[in-house]
Amino acid sequence: MSDLTAKLASTSKVEMTQLVMPPDATGLGIAFGGRVMEWTDLAASMAAMRHARMPVVTACIDQLSFLAPIRVGQIVVLRARVNAVFGSSMEVEVNVVAEDPANGERRDCCEAFLTLVALGPSGTPAKAPILLPQTEEEEQRAREAVARRAARMARRRKA
Amino acid sequence: MSDLTAKLASTSKVEMTQLVMPPDATGLGIAFGGRVMEWTDLAASMAAMRHARMPVVTACIDQLSFLAPIRVGQIVVLRARVNAVFGSSMEVEVNVVAEDPANGERRDCCEAFLTLVALGPSGTPAKAPILLPQTEEEEQRAREAVARRAARMARRRKA
Amino acid sequence: MSDLTAKLASTSKVEMTQLVMPPDATGLGIAFGGRVMEWTDLAASMAAMRHARMPVVTACIDQLSFLAPIRVGQIVVLRARVNAVFGSSMEVEVNVVAEDPANGERRDCCEAFLTLVALGPSGTPAKAPILLPQTEEEEQRAREAVARRAARMARRRKA
Amino acid sequence: MSDLTAKLASTSKVEMTQLVMPPDATGLGIAFGGRVMEWTDLAASMAAMRHARMPVVTACIDQLSFLAPIRVGQIVVLRARVNAVFGSSMEVEVNVVAEDPANGERRDCCEAFLTLVALGPSGTPAKAPILLPQTEEEEQRAREAVARRAARMARRRKA
Amino acid sequence: MSDLTAKLASTSKVEMTQLVMPPDATGLGIAFGGRVMEWTDLAASMAAMRHARMPVVTACIDQLSFLAPIRVGQIVVLRARVNAVFGSSMEVEVNVVAEDPANGERRDCCEAFLTLVALGPSGTPAKAPILLPQTEEEEQRAREAVARRAARMARRRKA
Amino acid sequence: MSDLTAKLASTSKVEMTQLVMPPDATGLGIAFGGRVMEWTDLAASMAAMRHARMPVVTACIDQLSFLAPIRVGQIVVLRARVNAVFGSSMEVEVNVVAEDPANGERRDCCEAFLTLVALGPSGTPAKAPILLPQTEEEEQRAREAVARRAARMARRRKA
Numbered sequence: 001m002s003d004l005t006a007k008l009a010s011t012s013k014v015e016m017t018q019l020v021m022p023p024d025a026t027g028l029g030i031a032f033g034g035r036v037m038e039w040t041d042l043a044a045s046m047a048a049m050r051h052a053r054m055p056v057v058t059a060c061i062d063q064l065s066f067l068a069p070i071r072v073g074q075i076v077v078l079r080a081r082v083n084a085v086f087g088s089s090m091e092v093e094v095n096v097v098a099e100d101p102a103n104g105e106r107r108d109c110c111e112a113f114l115t116l117v118a119l120g121p122s123g124t125p126a127k128a129p130i131l132l133p134q135t136e137e138e139e140q141r142a143r144e145a146v147a148r149r150a151a152r153m154a155r156r157r158k159a
Numbered sequence: 160m161s162d163l164t165a166k167l168a169s170t171s172k173v174e175m176t177q178l179v180m181p182p183d184a185t186g187l188g189i190a191f192g193g194r195v196m197e198w199t200d201l202a203a204s205m206a207a208m209r210h211a212r213m214p215v216v217t218a219c220i221d222q223l224s225f226l227a228p229i230r231v232g233q234i235v236v237l238r239a240r241v242n243a244v245f246g247s248s249m250e251v252e253v254n255v256v257a258e259d260p261a262n263g264e265r266r267d268c269c270e271a272f273l274t275l276v277a278l279g280p281s282g283t284p285a286k287a288p289i290l291l292p293q294t295e296e297e298e299q300r301a302r303e304a305v306a307r308r309a310a311r312m313a314r315r316r317k318a
Numbered sequence: 319m320s321d322l323t324a325k326l327a328s329t330s331k332v333e334m335t336q337l338v339m340p341p342d343a344t345g346l347g348i349a350f351g352g353r354v355m356e357w358t359d360l361a362a363s364m365a366a367m368r369h370a371r372m373p374v375v376t377a378c379i380d381q382l383s384f385l386a387p388i389r390v391g392q393i394v395v396l397r398a399r400v401n402a403v404f405g406s407s408m409e410v411e412v413n414v415v416a417e418d419p420a421n422g423e424r425r426d427c428c429e430a431f432l433t434l435v436a437l438g439p440s441g442t443p444a445k446a447p448i449l450l451p452q453t454e455e456e457e458q459r460a461r462e463a464v465a466r467r468a469a470r471m472a473r474r475r476k477a
Numbered sequence: 478m479s480d481l482t483a484k485l486a487s488t489s490k491v492e493m494t495q496l497v498m499p500p501d502a503t504g505l506g507i508a509f510g511g512r513v514m515e516w517t518d519l520a521a522s523m524a525a526m527r528h529a530r531m532p533v534v535t536a537c538i539d540q541l542s543f544l545a546p547i548r549v550g551q552i553v554v555l556r557a558r559v560n561a562v563f564g565s566s567m568e569v570e571v572n573v574v575a576e577d578p579a580n581g582e583r584r585d586c587c588e589a590f591l592t593l594v595a596l597g598p599s600g601t602p603a604k605a606p607i608l609l610p611q612t613e614e615e616e617q618r619a620r621e622a623v624a625r626r627a628a629r630m631a632r633r634r635k636a
Numbered sequence: 637m638s639d640l641t642a643k644l645a646s647t648s649k650v651e652m653t654q655l656v657m658p659p660d661a662t663g664l665g666i667a668f669g670g671r672v673m674e675w676t677d678l679a680a681s682m683a684a685m686r687h688a689r690m691p692v693v694t695a696c697i698d699q700l701s702f703l704a705p706i707r708v709g710q711i712v713v714l715r716a717r718v719n720a721v722f723g724s725s726m727e728v729e730v731n732v733v734a735e736d737p738a739n740g741e742r743r744d745c746c747e748a749f750l751t752l753v754a755l756g757p758s759g760t761p762a763k764a765p766i767l768l769p770q771t772e773e774e775e776q777r778a779r780e781a782v783a784r785r786a787a788r789m790a791r792r793r794k795a
Numbered sequence: 796m797s798d799l800t801a802k803l804a805s806t807s808k809v810e811m812t813q814l815v816m817p818p819d820a821t822g823l824g825i826a827f828g829g830r831v832m833e834w835t836d837l838a839a840s841m842a843a844m845r846h847a848r849m850p851v852v853t854a855c856i857d858q859l860s861f862l863a864p865i866r867v868g869q870i871v872v873l874r875a876r877v878n879a880v881f882g883s884s885m886e887v888e889v890n891v892v893a894e895d896p897a898n899g900e901r902r903d904c905c906e907a908f909l910t911l912v913a914l915g916p917s918g919t920p921a922k923a924p925i926l927l928p929q930t931e932e933e934e935q936r937a938r939e940a941v942a943r944r945a946a947r948m949a950r951r952r953k954a
Contacts, residue, residue: 011581014494015494016493016494017491017494017520017523019523021818021827022340022341022817022818022820022821022822023339023340023341023817026339026340026391027339027347027390029822032200032217033200033216033217034196034197034200034204034217037193037196037199037200037220038194038197039193040193040196041191041192041193041196042193042496045191045192045193045496049552049578050552050576050578050581053578053579053580053581054579055187057189057192057225057228058191058192058193058225059224059225060222060224060225061196061222061271063220063221064219064220064223065218065219066217066218069216072822073821073822075526075527099527102530103480103530104488104530112220123187151314155310170422173335174335175334175335176332176333176334176361176364178363178364180662180663180668181499181500181658181659181663182498182499182500182658182659184499185498185499185550186498186499186506186549186550201337204337205337205419208393209417209419212419212420212421212422213420232663234367234368258368260364260367260368261372263368263371341816341817341818344816344868345824345867345868346759348693350677350694350816351677351693352673352674352676352678352681353674355670355673355674355677355697356670356671356674357670363669373664375705376670376702377701377702378700378701378702379697379699379700379748380699381697381698381699382697382700383695383696384693384695384696387693430697469791499658500657500658502658503657503658503850504658505850505918507852509657509836509840510836510840511833511834511835511836511837511840514829514833514835514856515830515832515833516829517829517832518827518828518829518832519829522828522829532823534825534828534864535827535828535829535861536861537860537861538832538856538858540855540856540858541856541859542854542855543853543855546852600823628950632946647899650812651810652812652813653809653810653811653812653838653841655837678814679812682814682870682896685896686870686894686896686899689896689897690897711841711844711845735845737841737844738849739848740806740845740848
């Protein structure tokens with residue numbers, strides 16, 4: 001039986017650190033977008049699994065923006081967390097920071113919002129546990145996730 | 160010197176075929192989201208390079224939706240094309256279809272809109288060539304890209 | 319039950335596009351032969367699967383020639399198609415073209431003829447569907463495949 | 478000029494999270510040792526780079542023990558930190574925990590002590606910054622690192 | 637200056653051992669052809685480099701036959717050697733054996749003949765050292781390589 | 796039934812040759828430690844499997860020292876062999892040599908001692924066959940393995 005007790009928002013937090021190696025980069029020495037997306041999806045999946053305690057699948061990327069290039073030799077830190085739960089869907093936010101090991105300087109490089117879905121034993125969507133925000137910041141994130149979802153629904157109705 | 164002659168919309172089309180192998184999948188035998196995102200970014204990059212004839216970099220994913228799971232052993236066909244050009248930015252659309260080799264049946268699996276930026280010799284954004292739609296469908300795509308861009312700008316101003 | 323209806327030669331066509339990335343290349347910035355062979359085998363497998371609608375296995379490479387080096391940053395287009403069917407065996411031809419994204423110039427880089435075998439449910443060779451050439455070019459390819467097969471058989475008898 | 482100011486022990490801490498995927502495992506579904514070693518070396522390298530703010534190279538693994546098997550689908554958390562500095566050498570400790578996403582249970586899976594060396598601009602060993610332990614636990618780790626180093630030296634003299 | 641002293645045939649021998657892992661295989665648990673071709677090309681390249689003491693590039697596969705399937709968990713041993721030298725070209729033979737670790741049984745799985753070309757400092761073909769066969773078997777291999785080359789030339793003239 | 800006949804020490808020998816490619820290296824062109832550890836573990840596993848004729852798992856690295864850097868473009872030869880057997884445990888030694896293809900010069904680059912454990916059908920440790928040293932050198936290796944094991948046990952008791 002799955003564990004549907006409400007979970008603290010902080011339970012889902014994931015910190016994933018990667019060293020950018022030559023195969024992650026284009027000929028120009030900059031990490032190529034597809035690799036960063038792959039890492040982002042992995043970090044988001046682990047955050048959603050930590051919250052749901054079930055297998056999860058990515059339903060969509062609502063938005064993913066590259067803010068600055070990431071270079072070979074930099075340390076990349078991805079932080080993922082569940083912002084809000086809507087039945088079987090979870091909005092996960094991922095923030096990516098690149099750190100220059102020569103001086104420790106950090107720079108925001110990528111920000112993404114993804115929707116993942118919890119899967120039951122039959123592989124179909126299953127209700128995820130309720131999310132309990134504790135801090136003011138966590139409540140703010142949940143409110144913004146609700147607003148983003150409403151805007152998304154509105155856009156879809158128009159299309 | 161770069162070649163800034165206007166280009167036909169059809170020049171940028173890319174067809175990329177992949178056989179889904181075990182390392183592309185999770186333990187459940189389903190291609191994991193991050194791998195499909197990586198392929199999508201590659202296909203989009205090649206479409207943008209074919210149009211711009213310059214190096215390109217991915218600026219953002221405006222939307223990427225998974226419509227159906229992709230399984231190990233299936234043939235995945237990604238089709239990418241530039242929909243519209245805005246100075247140095249290009250909206251690229253990618254459609255992903257999975258084909259069951261046992262019966263040839265095809266199914267839409269993923270749809271994405273990305274913005275890529277053309278880069279000049281100094282690595283900074285550079286004007287991309289104008290896009291010439293020829294068919295009614297290509298004109299329709301360009302109009303929709305303009306509308307999506309306006310909506311995006313409006314959302315960003317609000318945020 | 320497998321679908322053994324005769325198939326048009328054009329049904330099997332595959333177009334596979336790859337962006338040559340640093341891990342595909344040697345220290346000299348040239349795609350290493352083994353990687354191109356791997357892509358060639360994948361493209362050939364997908365063409366044979368599209369024709370046979372069964373699992374397939376590569377039996378041999380009859381000939382594979384590199385005509386020009388492929389460089390990091392180039393777009394590689396592999397085109398594969400079934401030329402002829404001999405019981406459970408299929409001759410597949412793969413043509414590899416490298417495209418320079420800076421000017422759109424294309425160059426033939428590799429040409430290969432492979433024999434793949436269709437596999438039945440027990441994993442043993444199974445009759446593949448008949449191939450229907452439609453154009454004059456497709457008939458020419460089928461005739462040449464028969465000649466290559468005869469020459470191969472003759473060489474094998476001598477050895 | 479490199480930054481040789483003494484650094485707090487906590488500055489070097491790295492948390493690296495990996496989802497164990499099928500290509501990381503043997504046919505038995507267990508992460509193979511070499512992959513875990515690769516991750517361990519990466520985590521250790523990032524901890525050493527964060528302390529030294531210079532390129533680093535792994536000189537040796539003094540001991541690496543697997544305590545429990547790691548399975549496909551588990552979340553692996555590697556924690557690395559510099560224990561002590563000896564001129565240009567740093568002892569880095571890595572602890573690996575596997576988490577079962579179905580119930581959140583965590584289990585110690587691997588523990589390793591590595592020696593890494595800081596490299597100056599010419600690629601030869603260069604003095605690393607002094608390490609400042611702050612907590613009682615950090616002082617304990619530094620003392621034990623000194624003892625391990627003495628034992629290692631003694632063994633080497635005998636050999 | 638390159639070292640053009642004649643080399644013994646045995647100097648070029650390479651033994652390359654691989655453990656077949658899940659990512660090397662198709663969903664059926666059998667190493668896919670493209671991976672074995674990649675390994676074959678690597679082994680051939682190392683044999684040619686050992687003989688020529690120059691960078692080398694693969695010009696063609698004259699023939700590559702799969703004799704038996706290779707399974708996940710098996711140990712694959714590839715043996716490569718230069719058979720004969722023709723100016724800047726070298727014929728390299730690769731034999732692939734799969735070993736079942738449960739009983740030590742070995743089985744011939746793949747046999748290939750490749751032509752590689754030695755490259756001078758400017759990246760163009762350069763004369764490779766003369767090959768000195770010592771044993772009767774090595775002389776036999778050289779004679780057969782000459783015959784294969786003559787047959788290849790004859791086929792090419794006809795085409 | 797497993798084959799527990801005593802095996803000659805030479806039966807377990809493995810020679811594994813790798814060409815160091817760009818994805819194996821850091822930005823500095825030097826093979827990164829984790830990759831060499833991965834290869835070392837694979838070579839050790841194959842040696843242990845050849846001796847035990849059972850699945851094996853790595854229990855620990857007792858010591859692994861890098862003696863010299865390995866560069867992109869070099870040929871790496873790993874030689875592994877079982878030194879001694881202790882019930883279900885085997886001490887495996889791996890020696891890594893890097894060869895410069897430009898002049899054939901070889902250099903010791905890494906030396907490691909690992910303990911691997913044979914696994915029975917239920918996945919639990921199972922008695923491995925006895926090892927029969929034949930040469931004086933093989934006897935010497937077995938004696939040293941016994942001494943290393945005793946020292947390890949003593950250290951563990953102290954800790």
